[in-house]
Amino acid sequence: MIRIILPFHLRTLALEPDGRGRSSPHEITLDVDGPVTQRSVLDALEARYPMLRGAIRDHDTQQRRPFLRFFACEQDLSHEAPDAPLPDAVASGKEPLIVLGAIAGG
Secondary structure, eight states, rough: OOEEEEHHHHHHTTTTTTSSSOSSSEEEEEEESOBBBHHHHHHHHHHOGGGGTTTTTTTTOOBOOEEEEEEEETOOOTTTTTSSBOOOHHHTTTSOOEEOOOOOOO
């Protein structure tokens, strides 16, 4: 079971198919088939919550949106290859994959 924490603006898009909220307002849990990578986790997330398609990754290129970052185990994984294995602690469900909205401004 993979644990994912989304920023508030994306949590509102992650409703159950019947429109109900999740059991935890801060965390989503998913089963991921095969190797646990950014790509496989985001594929599973978008399959379960279709409203997130295009919100985390670009529809065409499948690359991370510019103002989102991925963190796990106190590491910034934003620039890792999409098919690189995520840390074992994430794959085992011990630690969450955190999707964080970056802040920009002057």
